[in-house]
Amino acid sequence: MRQLEEFLTGRTWLRNFIPFPKELVDKAISTGAITVSQGILDGRQCARCLEKSTQKIIPFFCARCNGICYYCRHCIKMGRISSCTELITWALPSTISPQSHSFHWNGNLTPLQKKASLEVQNSLLQKNDHLVYAVCGAGKTELLFPPIFDALKKGQRVCIAAPRTDVVLELSPRLRSVFPNTIIHSLYGDSPEETGFAQLVIATTHQLYRFKDAFDVMIVDEADAFPFSYDPALKKAVINAKKKEAPIIYVSATPSAQLVKQVSNTSKIFQRFHGHPLPVPEFRSLWGYEKDFAKGRIPPKLMAWVDDKIAKEQPFLLFFPTIELIEQAIVLLQKKHPSIEAVHSKDEDRKEKVMKLRQRQIPGVVTSTILERGITIANVQVAVVGADQPIFDAAALIQISGRTGRSKDHPDGEIVFFHNGIVRQMDKAKKLIVSYNEGAGI
Amino acid sequence: MNCYLCDRMMLPHVSWRSIFFNELEEVICLRCRAGFERTAAGCPICSAPGEGKCLNCSQWETTEYAGVIDSGKSLYRYNHAMKEFLHQYKFLKDVVLSEVFASVLKEECSKQNSVIVPIPMNDVKLKERTFPQVDRLLDAASIPYTHCLGKNEVGLGEKSKSERMALQDVFWWNGQAVPEKILLFDDLYTTGSTMRLAAKVLKEKGAKEIKILTLIRA
Numbered sequence: 331m332r333q334l335e336e337f338l339t340g341r342t343w344l345r346n347f348i349p350f351p352k353e354l355v356d357k358a359i360s361t362g363a364i365t366v367s368q369g370i371l372d373g374r375q376c377a378r379c380l381e382k383s384t385q386k387i388i389p390f391f392c393a394r395c396n397g398i399c400y401y402c403r404h405c406i407k408m409g410r411i412s413s414c415t416e417l418i419t420w421a422l423p424s425t426i427s428p429q430s431h432s433f434h435w436n437g438n439l440t441p442l443q444k445k446a447s448l449e450v451q452n453s454l455l456q457k458n459d460h461l462v463y464a465v466c467g468a469g470k471t472e473l474l475f476p477p478i479f480d481a482l483k484k485g486q487r488v489c490i491a492a493p494r495t496d497v498v499l500e501l502s503p504r505l506r507s508v509f510p511n512t513i514i515h516s517l518y519g520d521s522p523e524e525t526g527f528a529q530l531v532i533a534t535t536h537q538l539y540r541f542k543d544a545f546d547v548m549i550v551d552e553a554d555a556f557p558f559s560y561d562p563a564l565k566k567a568v569i570n571a572k573k574k575e576a577p578i579i580y581v582s583a584t585p586s587a588q589l590v591k592q593v594s595n596t597s598k599i600f601q602r603f604h605g606h607p608l609p610v611p612e613f614r615s616l617w618g619y620e621k622d623f624a625k626g627r628i629p630p631k632l633m634a635w636v637d638d639k640i641a642k643e644q645p646f647l648l649f650f651p652t653i654e655l656i657e658q659a660i661v662l663l664q665k666k667h668p669s670i671e672a673v674h675s676k677d678e679d680r681k682e683k684v685m686k687l688r689q690r691q692i693p694g695v696v697t698s699t700i701l702e703r704g705i706t707i708a709n710v711q712v713a714v715v716g717a718d719q720p721i722f723d724a725a726a727l728i729q730i731s732g733r734t735g736r737s738k739d740h741p742d743g744e745i746v747f748f749h750n751g752i753v754r755q756m757d758k759a760k761k762l763i764v765s766y767n768e769g770a771g772i
Numbered sequence: 773m774n775c776y777l778c779d780r781m782m783l784p785h786v787s788w789r790s791i792f793f794n795e796l797e798e799v800i801c802l803r804c805r806a807g808f809e810r811t812a813a814g815c816p817i818c819s820a821p822g823e824g825k826c827l828n829c830s831q832w833e834t835t836e837y838a839g840v841i842d843s844g845k846s847l848y849r850y851n852h853a854m855k856e857f858l859h860q861y862k863f864l865k866d867v868v869l870s871e872v873f874a875s876v877l878k879e880e881c882s883k884q885n886s887v888i889v890p891i892p893m894n895d896v897k898l899k900e901r902t903f904p905q906v907d908r909l910l911d912a913a914s915i916p917y918t919h920c921l922g923k924n925e926v927g928l929g930e931k932s933k934s935e936r937m938a939l940q941d942v943f944w945w946n947g948q949a950v951p952e953k954i955l956l957f958d959d960l961y962t963t964g965s966t967m968r969l970a971a972k973v974l975k976e977k978g979a980k981e982i983k984i985l986t987l988i989r990a
Binding site for chain 2 (some may be wrong): 388391392393399401404410654676
């Protein structure tokens, strides 16, 4: 029963998917320790992800009920919710005894980081929302360590929500080594099952659908990132997963003007932790690149760029707007340099390929926007092919530019926007980067 | 609308054919469609790759199930995309995915002059899954069919092939008139046991010619 309580506290779970014996669950329900609720609410809304569009809430003839049931396609990957499935939650106040925590970190915060760190701590004390607006490579994660430790010591439950699995995977080992005695769960699609009650949860925003009134502190990392900013359901999931009065700490290098306006407590850091300015993107024309690729040739300017990086033995990332273009380009690039790899969101070996690049086993990686944030590779050189395409908005371009010059030993790096005509978002990105270097910002 | 599989936006495809011939609406994008691999000519019963009758089917022909299937075809190979599809359709129970292969099945079945008989599910399994996944594939394509069989509660999945071959009475005749020409339909062909067992019952009840059609050859 103890394990069931640890598992289910603050969570909503599909009754028929819970990894505990049925008798145990039934008993907990009969004693009132667990409450049961319907999977689909009356207004044809999914009780877990709160989706209600008719494109995602689908009627079907249910053989179990012998009638029409509805099911939710939006969160189906987490186990199907339908009118005749039930969600369960732990109903009793938590009896889980407090854990002890230790803080192992011998890095130093810069004065700017320290200031922001204290400001975050202050907002948490006053239960105010807070925005950490800091450029890529400012050391956002590190400045959160002291406030997180503080909250953990008080017995509070902390969640760090990130938009993508890649970011969760990047954050998890860092936090596990900083808080070695804390039970930490990393949750993403297909993450391995973990036991015990996690006081610190690092999760993709999608996984928050499975929490309810759970967290005392909610940290939303990369708060501007897809899919969080475009999907209102995810915003609701964040609100739902935290306790009512719990403050939200937004962290972003490229917050929307709306977020900046909405959150009154803001800490700004427009300098990287190593004190060097952000590399400023250079615009280079690449007229008719799509036609070139379609005809089976690599535009000469692009080829020259790639050859140059390989000759200098500098690792590189090459961003493309569509998977189709990646597939055309990688075949052509591999003809000349067979060890170049391509990654995209459907790629199962993504982690391994990025690791290989980091360890210098391969010269470069061709990628979709999936690698635009959260990854750090020393001395990496970056180019965007088709920077004029709408998928690369200013935020994405700033994030991509932010991959360069992150390490102390290589604070510089090349960032080139190859384009078929300069568009406003490119200009906006460049202007903002220049303004950060001058100490301004939005 | 968005692609049922990758959820990316699809541009609506409008052609004269789609306006005048009431074509089935495309529910997945071209990219996802390209992930599925059609079978080429192969075994005349199960479409396994290679020349002539495959080893597996030849082996069946040495048993008491010899001759119960006259000919047959599978439409797709069991590749990565298909594995994902089956997982989402059968395991995650994403019922709308029954529409993904509707036009292919419609085209295939319109060539037939046999009565289509789907492989049934047993009641316990059906309640568990909440929908009959084989029937739904046909329903999505508006293909008419008749059930002539019932199925007992034996999971074939866990049985080895020799055990499967030994299984009797998995299927029983449900009392419906058995047509002379039958096209037995199932979603997945693995060892052929399901089809052989079902075909034998139908032949014993008077079917003269039995062809088989499966969506996927594993």
